[in-house]
Amino acid sequence: MQLLVTGAGGLLGSNIVSTAVQAGHDVLGTYHTDKPDLMAPHRRLDITHHETFRKLVNESAPDVVVNCAAMTDVDSCESKPTHAEKVNGQAPGNIAAICAERNIAFVQVSTDYVFDGKRETKYREDITPNPIQTYGQTKLTGERRVFECHPSALIIRLSFVYGVHEDTSDLEGFPAWVVSRLGTGEEVPLFVDQHITPTRAGQAAETILTLVSDDAAGTYHIACSECVTPYKFGEGICNQLDIDTSLLMESTTADVSRSASRPTHTCLDVDRVEARLGRPQPDLAEDLQAIRSSLEAGVR
Numbered sequence: 001m002q003l004l005v006t007g008a009g010g011l012l013g014s015n016i017v018s019t020a021v022q023a024g025h026d027v028l029g030t031y032h033t034d035k036p037d038l039m040a041p042h043r044r045l046d047i048t049h050h051e052t053f054r055k056l057v058n059e060s061a062p063d064v065v066v067n068c069a070a071m072t073d074v075d076s077c078e079s080k081p082t083h084a085e086k087v088n089g090q091a092p093g094n095i096a097a098i099c100a101e102r103n104i105a106f107v108q109v110s111t112d113y114v115f116d117g118k119r120e121t122k123y124r125e126d127i128t129p130n131p132i133q134t135y136g137q138t139k140l141t142g143e144r145r146v147f148e149c150h151p152s153a154l155i156i157r158l159s160f161v162y163g164v165h166e167d168t169s170d171l172e173g174f175p176a177w178v179v180s181r182l183g184t185g186e187e188v189p190l191f192v193d194q195h196i197t198p199t200r201a202g203q204a205a206e207t208i209l210t211l212v213s214d215d216a217a218g219t220y221h222i223a224c225s226e227c228v229t230p231y232k233f234g235e236g237i238c239n240q241l242d243i244d245t246s247l248l249m250e251s252t253t254a255d256v257s258r259s260a261s262r263p264t265h266t267c268l269d270v271d272r273v274e275a276r277l278g279r280p281q282p283d284l285a286e287d288l289q290a291i292r293s294s295l296e297a298g299v300r
Protein backbone atom coordinates (compact mmCIF):
# COMPACT_ATOMS: atom_id res chain seq x y z
CA MET A 1 0.00 0.00 0.00
CA GLN A 2 1.22 3.54 -0.80
CA LEU A 3 0.56 5.95 2.08
CA LEU A 4 0.81 9.70 2.28
CA VAL A 5 1.06 10.80 5.93
CA THR A 6 0.62 14.50 6.64
CA GLY A 7 1.96 15.89 9.93
CA ALA A 8 4.65 13.20 9.98
CA GLY A 9 6.87 15.47 12.09
CA GLY A 10 4.42 15.14 14.98
CA LEU A 11 4.09 12.44 17.62
CA LEU A 12 1.31 10.42 16.01
CA GLY A 13 2.49 11.06 12.43
CA SER A 14 6.00 9.81 13.23
CA ASN A 15 4.52 6.64 14.72
CA ILE A 16 2.31 6.06 11.69
CA VAL A 17 5.23 6.50 9.27
CA SER A 18 7.44 4.18 11.28
CA THR A 19 4.78 1.51 11.81
CA ALA A 20 3.78 1.58 8.14
CA VAL A 21 7.40 1.30 6.94
CA GLN A 22 7.99 -1.64 9.30
CA ALA A 23 4.86 -3.31 7.91
CA GLY A 24 6.33 -3.05 4.40
CA HIS A 25 4.21 -0.19 3.05
CA ASP A 26 5.59 2.58 0.81
CA VAL A 27 5.32 5.84 2.68
CA LEU A 28 5.72 9.50 1.82
CA GLY A 29 5.55 11.75 4.87
CA THR A 30 4.98 15.49 5.00
CA TYR A 31 6.27 17.87 7.65
CA HIS A 32 5.47 21.47 8.48
CA THR A 33 8.56 23.08 10.02
CA ASP A 34 11.29 20.54 10.91
CA LYS A 35 12.03 17.63 8.60
CA PRO A 36 11.93 14.38 10.58
CA ASP A 37 14.60 11.75 10.09
CA LEU A 38 12.41 8.71 9.57
CA MET A 39 12.87 5.70 7.27
CA ALA A 40 10.84 7.30 4.47
CA PRO A 41 11.09 10.32 2.15
CA HIS A 42 9.50 13.54 3.41
CA ARG A 43 8.27 16.71 1.74
CA ARG A 44 7.32 20.04 3.27
CA LEU A 45 3.59 20.76 3.22
CA ASP A 46 1.27 23.25 4.84
CA ILE A 47 -2.12 21.50 4.66
CA THR A 48 -3.87 24.86 4.19
CA HIS A 49 -2.13 25.08 0.77
CA HIS A 50 -4.36 22.60 -0.94
CA GLU A 51 -2.90 23.17 -4.42
CA THR A 52 0.48 22.01 -3.08
CA PHE A 53 -1.28 18.99 -1.61
CA ARG A 54 -2.92 18.30 -4.99
CA LYS A 55 0.50 18.30 -6.70
CA LEU A 56 1.90 15.96 -4.06
CA VAL A 57 -0.98 13.56 -4.53
CA ASN A 58 -0.59 13.68 -8.31
CA GLU A 59 3.11 12.89 -7.99
CA SER A 60 2.90 10.18 -5.33
CA ALA A 61 -0.44 8.54 -6.24
CA PRO A 62 -1.19 7.24 -2.75
CA ASP A 63 -3.80 4.60 -1.98
CA VAL A 64 -4.54 6.35 1.30
CA VAL A 65 -3.86 9.71 2.95
CA VAL A 66 -3.66 9.85 6.75
CA ASN A 67 -4.02 13.42 8.01
CA CYS A 68 -2.19 13.81 11.34
CA ALA A 69 -1.48 17.51 10.78
CA ALA A 70 -3.32 19.83 13.16
CA MET A 71 -2.99 22.81 15.41
CA THR A 72 -2.86 20.82 18.65
CA ASP A 73 -2.07 23.48 21.25
CA VAL A 74 -5.49 23.88 22.86
CA ASP A 75 -4.75 27.28 24.44
CA SER A 76 -3.17 28.69 21.26
CA CYS A 77 -6.34 27.75 19.37
CA GLU A 78 -8.21 30.03 21.79
CA SER A 79 -5.93 32.99 21.03
CA LYS A 80 -5.69 32.26 17.26
CA PRO A 81 -9.15 31.00 16.35
CA THR A 82 -8.96 32.02 12.69
CA HIS A 83 -5.78 30.05 12.14
CA ALA A 84 -7.16 27.08 14.12
CA GLU A 85 -10.28 27.09 11.94
CA LYS A 86 -8.13 27.16 8.79
CA VAL A 87 -5.86 24.27 9.85
CA ASN A 88 -8.23 22.08 11.88
CA GLY A 89 -11.57 22.97 10.31
CA GLN A 90 -11.25 23.87 6.62
CA ALA A 91 -8.00 22.28 5.41
CA PRO A 92 -9.01 18.67 6.24
CA GLY A 93 -12.16 19.04 4.10
CA ASN A 94 -10.23 20.59 1.22
CA ILE A 95 -7.61 17.83 1.12
CA ALA A 96 -10.26 15.12 1.63
CA ALA A 97 -12.11 16.50 -1.43
CA ILE A 98 -8.95 16.14 -3.54
CA CYS A 99 -8.67 12.51 -2.38
CA ALA A 100 -12.35 11.83 -3.08
CA GLU A 101 -11.94 13.08 -6.70
CA ARG A 102 -9.22 10.45 -7.19
CA ASN A 103 -10.78 7.60 -5.20
CA ILE A 104 -8.02 7.78 -2.60
CA ALA A 105 -8.98 6.61 0.91
CA PHE A 106 -8.78 9.33 3.56
CA VAL A 107 -8.19 9.16 7.31
CA GLN A 108 -8.77 12.22 9.51
CA VAL A 109 -7.48 12.19 13.09
CA SER A 110 -9.70 13.92 15.59
CA THR A 111 -10.14 14.27 19.33
CA ASP A 112 -12.18 13.50 22.45
CA TYR A 113 -12.41 17.31 22.86
CA VAL A 114 -15.33 17.33 20.41
CA PHE A 115 -17.33 16.32 23.51
CA ASP A 116 -18.38 18.63 26.36
CA GLY A 117 -17.30 16.18 29.07
CA LYS A 118 -20.57 16.41 30.98
CA ARG A 119 -21.35 12.68 30.83
CA GLU A 120 -20.29 10.35 33.63
CA THR A 121 -20.01 7.37 31.29
CA LYS A 122 -17.76 6.69 28.31
CA TYR A 123 -18.48 8.44 25.01
CA ARG A 124 -19.56 6.19 22.15
CA GLU A 125 -19.05 7.34 18.57
CA ASP A 126 -22.78 8.08 18.16
CA ILE A 127 -23.03 10.56 21.07
CA THR A 128 -23.68 14.07 19.71
CA PRO A 129 -20.54 16.22 20.03
CA ASN A 130 -20.72 19.57 21.81
CA PRO A 131 -17.24 21.08 22.03
CA ILE A 132 -16.60 23.72 24.68
CA GLN A 133 -13.43 25.36 23.35
CA THR A 134 -12.06 26.54 19.99
CA TYR A 135 -9.80 23.51 19.52
CA GLY A 136 -12.73 21.07 19.82
CA GLN A 137 -15.02 23.29 17.73
CA THR A 138 -12.51 23.50 14.89
CA LYS A 139 -11.73 19.76 15.05
CA LEU A 140 -15.47 19.02 14.85
CA THR A 141 -15.76 21.30 11.80
CA GLY A 142 -12.87 19.29 10.34
CA GLU A 143 -14.74 16.01 10.92
CA ARG A 144 -17.91 17.34 9.33
CA ARG A 145 -16.15 18.88 6.32
CA VAL A 146 -14.24 15.63 5.74
CA PHE A 147 -17.44 13.55 5.69
CA GLU A 148 -19.16 16.10 3.41
CA CYS A 149 -16.27 16.01 0.94
CA HIS A 150 -15.38 12.30 1.30
CA PRO A 151 -18.33 10.26 2.58
CA SER A 152 -16.31 7.02 2.89
CA ALA A 153 -13.56 8.64 4.99
CA LEU A 154 -12.35 7.13 8.27
CA ILE A 155 -12.40 9.46 11.27
CA ILE A 156 -10.36 8.44 14.30
CA ARG A 157 -10.85 10.15 17.66
CA LEU A 158 -8.03 9.92 20.18
CA SER A 159 -7.65 11.12 23.78
CA PHE A 160 -4.59 12.48 25.66
CA VAL A 161 -2.03 11.21 23.14
CA TYR A 162 1.40 10.27 24.49
CA GLY A 163 4.29 8.08 23.43
CA VAL A 164 7.78 7.91 22.04
CA HIS A 165 8.46 10.16 19.04
CA GLU A 166 9.87 7.91 16.35
CA ASP A 167 12.38 10.50 15.08
CA THR A 168 13.81 11.89 18.31
CA SER A 169 13.14 8.79 20.49
CA ASP A 170 11.88 11.26 23.11
CA LEU A 171 8.98 10.50 25.39
CA GLU A 172 6.25 13.05 24.60
CA GLY A 173 2.92 14.13 26.03
CA PHE A 174 1.72 13.93 29.63
CA PRO A 175 4.24 11.25 30.83
CA ALA A 176 7.12 13.40 29.56
CA TRP A 177 5.86 16.34 31.63
CA VAL A 178 5.47 14.16 34.74
CA VAL A 179 8.89 12.54 34.37
CA SER A 180 10.61 15.85 33.65
CA ARG A 181 9.15 17.56 36.75
CA LEU A 182 10.05 14.61 38.93
CA GLY A 183 13.55 14.64 37.44
CA THR A 184 14.09 18.18 38.73
CA GLY A 185 12.61 17.36 42.13
CA GLU A 186 9.46 19.43 41.61
CA GLU A 187 6.06 18.49 42.94
CA VAL A 188 3.65 17.27 40.25
CA PRO A 189 0.07 18.52 40.71
CA LEU A 190 -2.28 16.04 39.05
CA PHE A 191 -6.03 16.39 38.60
CA VAL A 192 -8.32 14.03 40.46
CA ASP A 193 -11.51 15.48 38.96
CA GLN A 194 -10.76 14.89 35.26
CA HIS A 195 -11.31 11.52 33.54
CA ILE A 196 -9.57 10.43 30.35
CA THR A 197 -8.66 7.33 28.34
CA PRO A 198 -5.00 7.97 27.38
CA THR A 199 -4.00 6.91 23.86
CA ARG A 200 -0.48 5.58 23.23
CA ALA A 201 0.63 6.89 19.83
CA GLY A 202 2.30 3.61 18.78
CA GLN A 203 -0.83 1.63 19.62
CA ALA A 204 -3.02 4.12 17.75
CA ALA A 205 -0.72 3.92 14.71
CA GLU A 206 -0.99 0.11 14.56
CA THR A 207 -4.76 0.21 15.02
CA ILE A 208 -5.28 2.92 12.40
CA LEU A 209 -3.23 0.96 9.85
CA THR A 210 -5.20 -2.21 10.62
CA LEU A 211 -8.48 -0.36 10.11
CA VAL A 212 -7.19 1.10 6.84
CA SER A 213 -6.15 -2.36 5.59
CA ASP A 214 -9.62 -3.56 6.55
CA ASP A 215 -11.28 -0.74 4.47
CA ALA A 216 -13.01 0.66 7.57
CA ALA A 217 -15.04 3.86 7.15
CA GLY A 218 -16.97 6.07 9.56
CA THR A 219 -15.94 7.15 13.04
CA TYR A 220 -13.90 5.06 15.50
CA HIS A 221 -12.52 5.83 18.93
CA ILE A 222 -9.01 4.56 19.69
CA ALA A 223 -7.71 4.75 23.27
CA CYS A 224 -6.78 2.46 26.12
CA SER A 225 -9.67 0.56 27.66
CA GLU A 226 -9.35 2.25 31.05
CA CYS A 227 -10.92 5.51 32.17
CA VAL A 228 -8.52 7.17 34.64
CA THR A 229 -7.76 10.53 36.25
CA PRO A 230 -4.47 12.26 35.40
CA TYR A 231 -3.46 11.43 39.00
CA LYS A 232 -3.97 7.70 38.37
CA PHE A 233 -2.18 8.06 35.05
CA GLY A 234 0.76 9.72 36.85
CA GLU A 235 0.87 6.91 39.41
CA GLY A 236 0.83 4.34 36.62
CA ILE A 237 3.76 6.07 34.89
CA CYS A 238 5.81 6.13 38.10
CA ASN A 239 5.03 2.51 38.93
CA GLN A 240 6.00 1.34 35.46
CA LEU A 241 9.21 3.40 35.35
CA ASP A 242 10.16 2.62 38.99
CA ILE A 243 9.94 6.27 40.07
CA ASP A 244 9.01 7.31 43.61
CA THR A 245 5.48 8.73 43.75
CA SER A 246 5.93 10.93 46.84
CA LEU A 247 6.08 14.15 44.75
CA LEU A 248 2.74 13.46 43.05
CA MET A 249 0.12 15.83 44.51
CA GLU A 250 -3.62 15.66 44.14
CA SER A 251 -5.07 18.80 42.54
CA THR A 252 -8.27 19.83 40.79
CA THR A 253 -9.05 21.57 37.51
CA ALA A 254 -10.18 24.64 39.50
CA ASP A 255 -6.57 25.06 40.74
CA VAL A 256 -5.34 25.99 37.25
CA SER A 257 -6.31 28.94 35.08
CA ARG A 258 -5.97 28.35 31.34
CA SER A 259 -7.37 30.27 28.38
CA ALA A 260 -9.26 27.28 26.95
CA SER A 261 -11.84 25.31 28.94
CA ARG A 262 -11.17 21.61 29.29
CA PRO A 263 -13.93 18.99 29.40
CA THR A 264 -13.80 17.07 32.68
CA HIS A 265 -14.89 13.60 31.52
CA THR A 266 -14.01 12.53 28.00
CA CYS A 267 -13.34 8.83 28.35
CA LEU A 268 -13.79 7.22 24.95
CA ASP A 269 -15.76 4.02 24.53
CA VAL A 270 -13.67 1.65 22.41
CA ASP A 271 -16.26 -1.13 21.93
CA ARG A 272 -16.65 -0.30 18.24
CA VAL A 273 -12.99 -0.71 17.33
CA GLU A 274 -12.72 -3.83 19.53
CA ALA A 275 -15.71 -5.41 17.76
CA ARG A 276 -14.34 -4.48 14.33
CA LEU A 277 -10.89 -5.92 15.02
CA GLY A 278 -12.02 -8.80 17.26
CA ARG A 279 -9.57 -7.98 20.04
CA PRO A 280 -9.54 -5.85 23.19
CA GLN A 281 -7.79 -2.50 23.36
CA PRO A 282 -4.85 -2.51 25.81
CA ASP A 283 -5.36 -1.37 29.37
CA LEU A 284 -3.19 1.48 30.69
CA ALA A 285 -0.61 -0.84 32.30
CA GLU A 286 -0.07 -2.69 29.01
CA ASP A 287 0.46 0.60 27.16
CA LEU A 288 2.86 1.89 29.82
CA GLN A 289 4.77 -1.40 29.70
CA ALA A 290 5.20 -0.83 25.95
CA ILE A 291 6.55 2.67 26.69
CA ARG A 292 9.03 1.25 29.16
CA SER A 293 10.20 -1.34 26.60
CA SER A 294 10.62 1.38 23.93
CA LEU A 295 12.62 3.60 26.26
CA GLU A 296 14.83 0.70 27.38
CA ALA A 297 15.47 -0.34 23.81
CA GLY A 298 16.12 3.31 22.78
CA VAL A 299 13.79 2.53 19.91
CA ARG A 300 13.81 4.95 17.00
Ligand SMILES: NC(=O)c1ccc[n+]([C@@H]2O[C@H](COP(=O)([O-])OP(=O)(O)OC[C@H]3O[C@@H](n4cnc5c(N)ncnc54)[C@H](OP(=O)(O)O)[C@@H]3O)[C@@H](O)[C@H]2O)c1
Pocket residue numbers: 006007008009010011012013031032033034045046047048067068069070071072087109110111112139157158159160161162
Ligand atom coordinates in the same frame (compact mmCIF):
# COMPACT_ATOMS: atom_id res chain seq x y z
N1 LIG B 1 -1.96 15.41 21.47
C1 LIG B 1 -3.10 14.99 21.99
O1 LIG B 1 -3.25 14.85 23.22
C2 LIG B 1 -4.24 14.66 21.07
C3 LIG B 1 -5.44 14.21 21.65
C4 LIG B 1 -6.51 13.87 20.81
C5 LIG B 1 -6.36 14.00 19.43
N2 LIG B 1 -5.20 14.47 18.91
C6 LIG B 1 -5.11 14.61 17.44
O2 LIG B 1 -4.11 13.73 16.98
C7 LIG B 1 -3.50 14.27 15.79
C8 LIG B 1 -1.98 14.20 15.91
O3 LIG B 1 -1.58 14.99 17.00
P1 LIG B 1 -0.17 14.83 17.73
O4 LIG B 1 -0.43 14.46 19.12
O5 LIG B 1 0.73 13.97 16.89
O6 LIG B 1 0.29 16.34 17.70
P2 LIG B 1 1.64 17.05 17.24
O7 LIG B 1 2.80 16.27 17.73
O8 LIG B 1 1.47 18.46 17.64
O9 LIG B 1 1.58 16.92 15.65
C9 LIG B 1 0.83 17.77 14.84
C10 LIG B 1 1.67 18.08 13.61
O10 LIG B 1 0.89 18.91 12.73
C11 LIG B 1 1.80 19.81 12.13
N3 LIG B 1 1.11 20.99 11.62
C12 LIG B 1 0.60 22.03 12.30
N4 LIG B 1 0.06 22.93 11.45
C13 LIG B 1 0.23 22.42 10.21
C14 LIG B 1 -0.10 22.88 8.91
N5 LIG B 1 -0.73 24.05 8.71
N6 LIG B 1 0.23 22.10 7.85
C15 LIG B 1 0.87 20.94 8.02
N7 LIG B 1 1.21 20.46 9.23
C16 LIG B 1 0.90 21.20 10.31
C17 LIG B 1 2.77 20.17 13.23
O11 LIG B 1 3.96 20.65 12.67
P3 LIG B 1 4.77 21.87 13.33
O12 LIG B 1 4.91 21.52 14.79
O13 LIG B 1 6.04 21.84 12.58
O14 LIG B 1 3.93 23.08 13.11
C18 LIG B 1 2.95 18.83 13.94
O15 LIG B 1 4.05 18.12 13.40
C19 LIG B 1 -4.10 15.67 15.63
O16 LIG B 1 -5.14 15.60 14.70
C20 LIG B 1 -4.66 15.99 16.99
O17 LIG B 1 -5.74 16.89 16.90
C21 LIG B 1 -4.13 14.79 19.70
